[in-house]
Amino acid sequence: MTENFLGVFGHVVVDNIFSVPRLPAPNSSTATSGREVLYGGTGANMAVIASCLGVRTALASFVGEDFPDEYLRLLRDANIDLKDLEVMKGYSTPQAWIFVDPNQNQVTIIDQGAMGDANKFELQKHTIESSQVIHIGTGRPEYYQKVVDMASSLNKKIAFDPAQELSYVYTAESFKSIIQRSNYFFANESEIEQALSYLGLKGTNDLLEYVDVLIVTKGERGSTILTQDDRISIPSIKPKHIRDITGAGDAYRAGFYAGLEREQDLEKCGLIGAATASYIVEEKGPQTNIPTWESIEARLGNLV
Numbered sequence: 591m592t593e594n595f596l597g598v599f600g601h602v603v604v605d606n607i608f609s610v611p612r613l614p615a616p617n618s619s620t621a622t623s624g625r626e627v628l629y630g631g632t633g634a635n636m637a638v639i640a641s642c643l644g645v646r647t648a649l650a651s652f653v654g655e656d657f658p659d660e661y662l663r664l665l666r667d668a669n670i671d672l673k674d675l676e677v678m679k680g681y682s683t684p685q686a687w688i689f690v691d692p693n694q695n696q697v698t699i700i701d702q703g704a705m706g707d708a709n710k711f712e713l714q715k716h717t718i719e720s721s722q723v724i725h726i727g728t729g730r731p732e733y734y735q736k737v738v739d740m741a742s743s744l745n746k747k748i749a750f751d752p753a754q755e756l757s758y759v760y761t762a763e764s765f766k767s768i769i770q771r772s773n774y775f776f777a778n779e780s781e782i783e784q785a786l787s788y789l790g791l792k793g794t795n796d797l798l799e800y801v802d803v804l805i806v807t808k809g810e811r812g813s814t815i816l817t818q819d820d821r822i823s824i825p826s827i828k829p830k831h832i833r834d835i836t837g838a839g840d841a842y843r844a845g846f847y848a849g850l851e852r853e854q855d856l857e858k859c860g861l862i863g864a865a866t867a868s869y870i871v872e873e874k875g876p877q878t879n880i881p882t883w884e885s886i887e888a889r890l891g892n893l894v
Contacts, residue, residue: 594648594671595851596640597717599737600633600727600751601705602651602665602675603684604658607836607874610689613697628875629661631684632727632753635837635876638668639844639866642880645851650674650717652704654682664877674714678704694835698754708733713740723747723847726772728755731764742771749774750801751843756781762788775801776843782806803856805846807839812864815856824860827868827889837876841867845886865889 609624637649648671657677665672681704689697709732718724724741726734741748750772752760765788769775782794797804804816815822845866849859865886873879
């Protein structure tokens with residue numbers, strides 16, 4: 591049974607975003623100049639944006655009994671397959687406190703809520719069985735090892751994207767157990783350095799011993815997509831303005847998958863990802879300014 595193109599495993603989070611004049615040093619404090627409560631999480635961000643771009647998407651995640659009804663309605667309105675979005679009794683929904691300075695530097699503190707005990711819960715098989723590509727995002731390595739076991743046995747494509755959790759949730763052993771069975775690996779430059787350290791490798795290209803496609807995001811410097819045969823430089827796509835970079839990476843990935851489902855080549859997938867991210871940064875919140883497929887095409891112009 592394959593009814594979805596993309597199956598996303600990752601966090602669904604209530605984001606508390608604070609604007610601060612500066613990020614305080616240890617043992618110091620600062621006042622906030624604004625606070626907003628928005629809906630986010632790496633898994634939900636990617637699933638919502640991908641689905642809005644026409645990608646048939648399932649979302650697998652664990653939330654708590656306090657999960658907002660409004661957030662559930664938003665996910666349903668995005669036409670996401672939510673069979674594996676599970677409300678766990680006795681747990682809270684993951685929350686993040688994000689502090690952003692005027693230069694868009696950020697510090698994030700997250701309460702894992704139900705996701706912190708994911709390895710105790712039953713495997714969310716529907717998302718694996720029903721999807722062609724399984725995206726492993728933030729979450730517990732012990733649980734994701736079981737996801738990868740099943741996905742591999744069903745010959746699914748696996749994309750690994752541990753994001754910032756790579757440095758403090760994973761060990762060298764747990765990281766290697768997943769990446770060696772993955773087809774795609776998404777990471778920014780600091781995460782690439784951590785991955786190389788875990789695997790005892792020297793250069794970025796060496797990661798291609800483990801995966802077929804390596805996607806390295808570089809913020810305003812664009813991204814690079816590497817395979818055994820090619821190195822593709824993807825420029826950043828200029829937004830009208832920048833108000834909040836939260837979720838830009840998730841948007842890039844969603845756009846990448848929108849291209850992949852449409853059977854575009856890797857360069858075009860990267861450009862679509864960059865264009866998608868350029869819309870998200872124009873407004874506060876990772877699910878606030880989601881583009882349509884037509885607006886992506888318009889912004890890219892003759893690039894695709």
